[in-house]
Amino acid sequence: MSIKIFFTICFLAISASLFAQNTTGKVYAGDKRVPGVLVENRTQNKSTVTTDAGDFSIAARLNDSLVFSAPFMETQFFTIEKYQLEKVWVVELKESLNELAEVRLTEEPKEKKFDQAEYDAQVNQLVQNDIKQSPQEYRPKYTSNGIDFMMLAKRFMGLFKKDPSKQKKEYAPITYEQYQILFATDAYFDQKFLNRQLQIEPYYQNLFFEYCDAMQLQGDLLLPERQLDLLDALMELSTNFRAELKKFNEEGDSLPEGH
Numbered sequence: 001m002s003i004k005i006f007f008t009i010c011f012l013a014i015s016a017s018l019f020a021q022n023t024t025g026k027v028y029a030g031d032k033r034v035p036g037v038l039v040e041n042r043t044q045n046k047s048t049v050t051t052d053a054g055d056f057s058i059a060a061r062l063n064d065s066l067v068f069s070a071p072f073m074e075t076q077f078f079t080i081e082k083y084q085l086e087k088v089w090v091v092e093l094k095e096s097l098n099e100l101a102e103v104r105l106t107e108e109p110k111e112k113k114f115d116q117a118e119y120d121a122q123v124n125q126l127v128q129n130d131i132k133q134s135p136q137e138y139r140p141k142y143t144s145n146g147i148d149f150m151m152l153a154k155r156f157m158g159l160f161k162k163d164p165s166k167q168k169k170e171y172a173p174i175t176y177e178q179y180q181i182l183f184a185t186d187a188y189f190d191q192k193f194l195n196r197q198l199q200i201e202p203y204y205q206n207l208f209f210e211y212c213d214a215m216q217l218q219g220d221l222l223l224p225e226r227q228l229d230l231l232d233a234l235m236e237l238s239t240n241f242r243a244e245l246k247k248f249n250e251e252g253d254s255l256p257e258g259h
Contacts, residue, residue: 023060023080025089026053027068034093036197036235037070049196052239060085070197071188071231072096116171116219123181171219178222179209188227189234198238204245211241 027034033054040047043064050056060066060080068076073093083089183194183205194200200208215237221230 021059021061021085022057023066023084023089024055024057025084025091026055027091027093028054029073029093029095034070034073037068037073037093038196040067040069041065042067047196049199068093071193072228119219119222120172120175120178123175123178126181173216174212174219174222176209176213178219179212182222189230198234199242200238208238208241211244212237 027037027039027050033050035050035052035054037050037054037056038047039050039056039058041058041060041064043061044059046059048056048058058066062080062082062085064080066078066080068078068091070093072095074096076091076093078084078091182189183191194205195202198208212234217230217233217237220226221233
């Protein structure tokens with residue numbers, strides 16, 4: 001091998017290592033690690049979310065622009081420096097509850113007691129109107145791309161038996177239709193939150209709403225002052241849902257032919 005070829009190979013190897021770098025770190029809010037934070041490399045148009053332990057790793061180069069965002073948190077911006085490519089670094093997010101409170105006071109100057117019956121009536125009217133206009137959008141198509149959605153839905157629904165005693169409480173459990181309206185109209189719990197923070201693909205969204213319905217989260221989580229509690233509950237539900245989905249798919253792969 002000639003010296004010229006040798007140096008050419010070395011140069012290409014070094015260049016590849018420089019261009020295939022990642023930046024790795026942890027995201028905190030106070031003394032707690034934050035899962036589900038959206039991490040975007042705006043320069044390379046790439047994104048990821050933090051793990052349950054608040055960890056992240058994303059492709060990055062020197063001077064790339066990184067953005068960290070999460071519901072109810074102040075967005076943080078960073079320009080990648082050399083040390084952020086060489087070692088694990090820490091991002092600290094701050095809650096933006098004061099700004100949220102100011103917005104809600106402007107929109108709703110007078111506190112109104114949550115009326116479950118009125119809320120359900122409004123939701124039902126919206127759903128009925130939308131069903132008339134787009135009936136094909138409601139309820140999952142149970143056979144698609146070789147996946148038996150009917151069996152999968154029965155599996156999820158069989159995991160939980162609704163407790164009639166819960167229906168007698170002041171706030172009835174959140175329904176399938178209410179989840180649809182929430183993610184279609186809410187400023188925070190929107191499609192971006194559903195896809196990126198909760199990691200629910202559009203293909204499985206209706207089935208996820210069925211799953212949440214079966215879990216019977218209480219309706220008072222829809223109150224403005226309970227949004228952080230609702231966020232925690234949805235993060236936990238999405239983790240459990242994806243685990244059940246993975247388990248179901250693995251069991252399907254392990255079945256012998258003919259089943």
